[in-house]
Amino acid sequence: MLGEYRIEGRRASEIAASVERAVGAGELQPGEVLPPLRELAVYLEVNPNTVASAYRTLRERGVIETAGRRGSRVRPRPASTAREAALGPVPPGVRDAASGNPDPALLPALGPALAEAAARSAERPALYGAPAVGTELERLARAAFEADGVPSGSIAVTSGALDAMERVLGAHLRSGDAVAVEDPGWGSLLDLIPGLGLRAVPVAVDDDGPLPEQVGRALKEGARALVVTDRAQNPTGAVLGSGRSRELREVLAGHRDVLLIEDDHGHDIVDLPLHPLAGATDHWAFVRSAAKAYGPDLRLAVLAGDDVTVDRVRGRQRLGPGWVSHLLQDVMVHLWRTGAVDPKAVADAYGRRRGALLDALAARGISARGRSGMNVWIPVPDETGAVARLLHAGWAVAPGARFRMHSPPGIRVTVAGLTESEIPALADAIASAIGPREARRYD
Numbered sequence: 001m002l003g004e005y006r007i008e009g010r011r012a013s014e015i016a017a018s019v020e021r022a023v024g025a026g027e028l029q030p031g032e033v034l035p036p037l038r039e040l041a042v043y044l045e046v047n048p049n050t051v052a053s054a055y056r057t058l059r060e061r062g063v064i065e066t067a068g069r070r071g072s073r074v075r076p077r078p079a080s081t082a083r084e085a086a087l088g089p090v091p092p093g094v095r096d097a098a099s100g101n102p103d104p105a106l107l108p109a110l111g112p113a114l115a116e117a118a119a120r121s122a123e124r125p126a127l128y129g130a131p132a133v134g135t136e137l138e139r140l141a142r143a144a145f146e147a148d149g150v151p152s153g154s155i156a157v158t159s160g161a162l163d164a165m166e167r168v169l170g171a172h173l174r175s176g177d178a179v180a181v182e183d184p185g186w187g188s189l190l191d192l193i194p195g196l197g198l199r200a201v202p203v204a205v206d207d208d209g210p211l212p213e214q215v216g217r218a219l220k221e222g223a224r225a226l227v228v229t230d231r232a233q234n235p236t237g238a239v240l241g242s243g244r245s246r247e248l249r250e251v252l253a254g255h256r257d258v259l260l261i262e263d264d265h266g267h268d269i270v271d272l273p274l275h276p277l278a279g280a281t282d283h284w285a286f287v288r289s290a291a292k293a294y295g296p297d298l299r300l301a302v303l304a305g306d307d308v309t310v311d312r313v314r315g316r317q318r319l320g321p322g323w324v325s326h327l328l329q330d331v332m333v334h335l336w337r338t339g340a341v342d343p344k345a346v347a348d349a350y351g352r353r354r355g356a357l358l359d360a361l362a363a364r365g366i367s368a369r370g371r372s373g374m375n376v377w378i379p380v381p382d383e384t385g386a387v388a389r390l391l392h393a394g395w396a397v398a399p400g401a402r403f404r405m406h407s408p409p410g411i412r413v414t415v416a417g418l419t420e421s422e423i424p425a426l427a428d429a430i431a432s433a434i435g436p437r438e439a440r441r442y443d
Contacts, residue, residue: 005022005027005028007019007022007034007035007040007043007044008044009044009054010044010046010050011050012050012051012053012054012057013054013057015040015044015046015050015051015054016054016055016057016058016061019034019054019058019063019064020058020061020063023063023074028074029074030074030075030076031073031074031076032073032074033071033072033073034055034064034071034072034073034074036071037051037052037055037072038051055072058072059072059175059197060175060196060197061195061197062075062191062193062194062195062196062197063075065194075194090396091391091396093394094391094394094395094396095394095395095396095417095418095422095426096396096414096417097395097396097397097413097414097415097417097418097426098396098397098398098412098413098414099398099414100234100374100375100398100412100414101296101414101416101417102269102291102292102293102295102296102374102416103349103350103374103416103417106345106346106349106350106416107293107294107295108294108295108335108340108341109340110295110331110335112334112338113330113331113332113334113335113338113340114327114331116330116334117327117328117330117331117334118327120330121326121327121330126326126327130323130326132156132157132314132317132318132322132323132324133155133156133157133323133329134326134329134330134333136330136333137157137302137329137330137332137333138155140333140336140337141155141288141302141304142155142304144288144336145286145288145304148274148276149274149275149276150274150276150278150279150286150304151278151279151304153278153284153286153304153305153306153307153310154304154305154306154307154309154310154311155302155303155304155310156302156303156305156310156313156314156317157300157301157302157303157323157324157329158287158300158301158303158313158317158324159299159300159301159321159324160289160291160299160300160301161263161265161287161289161291161301162188162189162192163301164285164287164289164301164303164313165189165192165227165261165263165285165287166192166196167313167316167317168259168261168285168287168303168305168309168313169192169193169196169198169225169259169261170196170316171309171312171313171316172224172225172259172283172309172312173196173198173224173225173259174197175196175197175198176197176198176199177198177199177224177225178198178199178200178201178218178221178222178223178224178225179193179198179199179200179201179223179224179225179226179227180201180203180210180215180218180219180223180225180226180227181193181200181201181202181203181227181405182202182203182205182209182210182227182228182229182233182238183202183203183204183205183404183405183406183407184205184235184236184377184400184403184404184405184407184410185205185227185229185233185234185235185403185405186229186234186263186403187402187403189227190403190405200405201218201221201223202405202406202407203215203218203226204407205233205236205238206238207236207237207238207239207369207371208238208239208240208241208243208244209228209229209230209233209238209239209240209241209244209245209248210226210228210244210248212244212247212248212250212251215248215251216251216254219251219252219254219255219258223258224257224258224259225258225259225260225261226252226258226259226260226261227261227262227263228240228248228260228261228262228263228277229262229263229264229265229266230262230263230264230266230274230275230276231264231266231267231270231272231274231372231373232265232266232269232270232292232372232373232374232375233372233373234265234373234375234403234412235375235377235398235400235403235410235412236369236370236371236375236377237354237369237370237371237372237373237375237376237377238369238371238372239270239272239371239372240274240275240277241275242273242275244275245275245276245277248277248280249277249280252277252280252281253280255281256281256282257281257282257283258281258283259281259283259284259285259309260277260278260280260281260283260284260285261284261285261287262276262277262278262284262285262286262287263287263289264276264286264287264288264289265287265288265289265291265292266292266372266373267288267289267293268292268293268294268341268343268346269292269293269343269346269347269350269373269374270343270347270372270373271343271344271347271348272347272372278304278305282306283305283306283308283309284305284306284309285303285304285305285306285309285310285313286303286304286305287301287302287303288301288302288303288304289301290332290335292373292374293341293343293346294332294335294340294341298328298331298332299324299328300324300328300329300332347372350373350374350415350416351372352420353415353416353418353419353420353423354370354373354374354375354376354415356420356423357370357376357413357415357418357423357426357427358370358376360423360424360426360427361376361378361427361430361431363427364427364428364430364431365431366378366427366430366431366434367379370415374414374415374416375412375413375414375415376412376413376415377400377410377411377412378410378411378412378413378430378434379408379409379410380400380409380410380411380433380434381409381434381435382409383399383400383401383409383410383411384399385433386411386430386433386434387399387411389432389433390411390429390430390433393429393432393433394429395426395429395430397411397412397413398411398412398413398414399411400412411430413426413430
């Protein structure tokens, strides 16, 4: 049964743990078929309902999937195997254009903000029973949201954008519900959805964001939630423009019961205007992360949403971590209040690098996408081969498998850590890795 691995256990929880342990250890591979539940029940000498319960638990955790008569199998990317595993470590001497990190030189110094937060804590320490959201952070966040056209709603603070999305999805959806997501899209979200026992429905993306007709089809087919990236879409750099925003609002007008989540992680690294969808449905959440502009280790995002959604998120927080550290909240207050980040300067810096790479690729006959943010998305015929050849040439890029569901193959190049002088050599390496193209003259 399943080669050398033996599933063990007498109770449903033990059987599920045995399978999950094997998947995490690599002893059960993605795509491997599990025994029919009645066959496994006989083998383990348990009731078939016990095995059915174990398999249901594994489906809800995103470890396995069931395809009717074809049985149950380990998911191609089980929740215990994050998409980041598709890349692996960057070898010494290889330039890292894969990890998706911001340029440390463009992040603000945290020393003054931490010192001020520590002084405030010494004077007025945050203790049990204090409000979950600091008064000044809420005031600044609310003012910024209103200036950007996000409706006035309740405010919560979470440990990053993904934490916010997990809490919002958990507040409204149940196992088996479908979520419409961008394809290609953020790999961590594509991991999270099956990990919550939900089902991802892919929606294609062009430079203006999700295609309205595909969003409409996904919602008509029963998707109970939609996740949209407003700016600096990862991995394509798409930006939700005013026209696309109007089109999507028209689609959502016929589906007021759908949960809408917007990801604005591009705030303060993109100087293009925001065209939010917030308020187009009865339940919505607008998430603004500090990671890209202020530093991933701050682990802080501000969430605005309708009263019911935010109340559920904050209620669930009280049963877990309780609140996000007021020290971190005060750090963000200092950074926002003092203008520690110049959004235009950061956007220009990333824009010059993106533009240089896009131009260099175009001169070599290669089309690519990268309207905003830190990434460039390059369609390729064979992403595995392209990644391997680029690694051999001294460049680490991210394979498209980390971001794709049904969209064609591609690679993602993060320009944040590159200098403009490196761009021509990288473009040459990409052209060589992808294969022959029509001959073009370029200087």
